[in-house]
Amino acid sequence: MVGTRANLSREVFGIKSLQRSFETIVFADVVDSVRLIDSDEEGTVQRWLSFVDAVELDISERKCGRVVKRLGDGIMLEFGDPIDAVRGALKMRQDLAKVNQRDPKLQRIEIRIGIHTGEVLRGPDSDLYGKDVNIAARLAAAAKPADVMASASVRDALANSVDAEFEDIGPVFLKNVPNPVHAFRVVPPHEVARVMPMMSSEDLLPTIAVLPLVVRNSDEASVWGDMLTDDLITALSRSHRMHVISRLSTVGISIQKYEPSKLSETLGADFLLSGSCSVGKNRHVLDLSLTRARVGRVIWSERIEVEAAEVLKKNVIFSELANQIHLAILDLEMKRAVSHPVPTLDSYEILMASVALMHRLSPTDFNRAGELLDALIERIPHNPVPLSWKSRWHVLKVVQGWATNRTEEARQALNLTHRALDLDPTNSGALIAEGFVQTNLFHDLDEAEELYNSALEYEPSEATGRALRGTLYAFRGDGARAVRDAERSLLLAPRDPHRFFFQCLAGSASLVAEDYPRALELIKSSLRLNRLHMSSHRMLAVTEWRLGNQLAARRALEKILRLDPGFTVSKWKRSTPSADLPVGQAFAETLKEIGVSD
Known part of the structure; x- marks a missing residue:
């Protein structure tokens, strides 16, 4: 050596x-x-x-x-x-x-x-x-x-x-x-003049570099450090939420030897994952830290014990770590988006924060999400991704009951998806966004189904498209197909930060399929993750009633009326695509039985 x-x-x-x-x-x-x-x-x-x-x-x-x-x-x-x-x-x-x-x-x-x-x-x-x-x-x-x-x-x-x-x-x-x-x-x-990737202004994902783990207790065990580093890189690379710097680009680099800002500039990384490991005969201990590279601030740290045999089996430990890292980045970007002027934020920061704030479903956070998406569209007008998300924002505004002019929201949402699809007709996110608009604002289920089908042809593992198509089947009363798509979406998004949304849609599929215990399980789980999601509250009340839990159903209705004092059956009918279909008519009758005014 x-x-x-x-x-x-x-x-x-x-x-x-x-x-x-x-x-x-x-x-x-x-x-x-x-x-x-x-x-x-x-x-x-x-x-x-x-x-x-x-x-x-x-x-x-x-x-x-x-x-x-x-x-x-x-x-x-x-x-x-x-x-x-x-x-x-x-x-x-x-x-x-x-x-x-x-x-x-x-x-x-x-x-x-x-x-x-x-x-x-x-x-x-x-x-x-x-x-x-x-x-x-x-x-x-x-x-x-x-x-x-x-x-x-x-x-x-x-x-x-x-x-x-x-x-x-x-x-x-x-x-x-x-x-x-x-x-x-x-x-x-x-x-030396650096040759930069031609994607910096339009790139909407953070970039992370995994630095080699330092083996603390034995030079002979350095092979384990290399193996664990490789496993971390592999797990992170499977995520569609971030770019991961290649292993060979970080060999020999240590965060102890260099300023994080210098590594950020050299590697083009927004975040650095570094740490050490103690290698034992049967168990290894990893101490990991995630640093925001440009300012050198640690935003997440964790100590993990890993069985040696499990490392060799490539188990799910590192997949869970990848999800924790993504959530740590997401939490940071939300806080920065709320407290920092938009011009000081990178494009990927704006997108991550706006999507997260939009799904919190509090009026203040929701409005901030809309402002961030507008700023991002102005910054990169020829990228379909922020256009698609702003379209979904308009739909959610109507679904949550915050829109004063439903027709205007529908017009703006459709205009945004048309702009996105003009830029990229095969963009699955844009196709799904337009399907979302057609379903919830225009109640055109046939058009929406074609759009969801097209998106899933291009990207079969797109969890959101799968969940929304399942909901469309539920509106039509096709419980079997609804459950199949909805449950598959749960499989595809096991640790998604917005999984309350997937669980709610899967709950609606089980409700239509008359599997009320499964529906109750999913809807309660959804509400544990997001207490402000109105669709989950409505479905909780209906599911409890159909299970014979009348007292629980009326308690659920009290919560609905606290969140939306003007909630009535007729108001709900105006917003749901299933109002004139048997599923919607049955849902409306159950709401009346619970005590919702017509």
Whole structure:
């Protein structure tokens, strides 16, 4: 392993012992030193010695390496870790550039630097010898003025380094080195133009990077750290709610070594998942933290105990973790959306917060959701996703009884879905949104069914489309098909943050199928998750009545009237697509029996 000294030793040169170890060697020498000394001998020497003293002091204070020896117009350094060598080389280059700003152009000292990782021989005087030392020196000699040149062994150790970019030079023939050495020019990241993905302004999902887990108790158990990291990345990657940075992009990166903001910039990540694990014979303990990268604030942490056998079976532990992480991000973005001006929020933050606030179903949060969606549509007018969600917002406004002009809400909702489908006729979210509009605002169940069918052809595992089509079947009285679609939606969205909505729709399907115990179970669960959902309250009252629980049904009606004092059967009929169908007529009769005014 790089930076780990072997204890292997040999007896050479009589009784003198040489130790072998893997190190990273840095050579730096002055460019055009003869000319500089000829023009200003004393001044050049003084400036160079002052610079070398500063380099030696810096390395000593950081305890990351040592100066092996001074070479007149050069210097040789040793580092145990290639990253420290690269940082040291780039800092030398940067510091010398600052010093040169004070001197006339012809008196400025420039250096070239070579870096190589390999096996060295250490003498009794701590000097270093061997062919790999020679390669580092020859790389320095081959470099251009002010350049840092590294071998492939350095680049391979730091392929995804946050501190440096490696520009491929190709094979270089070095003096007294029999074979060409593959060399790279090393530059700070800010000197290289980044090629950014062409999706930043329209992207509506957060990006998360999973950093390698640190194994606390055993170097030999590091394979478990790698395995657990891989499992976390795999579980998060299955989610459609976030982008996950690839495993190879984060190898060797530690949150202890870098500022989160720097990792955010380098990896393009909004959030960093990091942590450690203690590996036992039968059980592993993981300590995980989720950090909002740009500000370095931990927003979620958790300690998890995992059975070793369960890790090998790839169980559901990590899927549950992925859901907790998504909920933590969702909670953060909701709070930010309420307390921060919209221009300071990213597009993905606005969308996540607006959808979450919309489903809280309190008037204040609901209105804020509408404002956020309007701002997002103005920011990215050619993206169908916010248009589709704003359409659903108008439908929910009517369903909750908050609309003063149902016709106007219907017009706006339909206009939004038409705009979304004009942009992308195959967008499943837009197709589902229009089906939602046709069902609830225009009561055109045939048109809605075609739209839901089209959406599910494009995306068969779309849970919302499946649940809404099940509700459409329920309106028609087709209990069997309603239950099949609704229960499948529960399977597809087991930990959805808005699962109260899926449970409510599944409850309506069971109610139509006359499976009242299942309907009661689902509706009560829905209300535990959201106490303000009017559809769930109405179905609870009807289900309890049909089960013969008259007292419970009347208590449910009291809650309905507290939330909506003007609730009547005729008002409900005006809002439901099933008013003129047998299912709706039977529902209305049950409401009257419970005591709802006509």
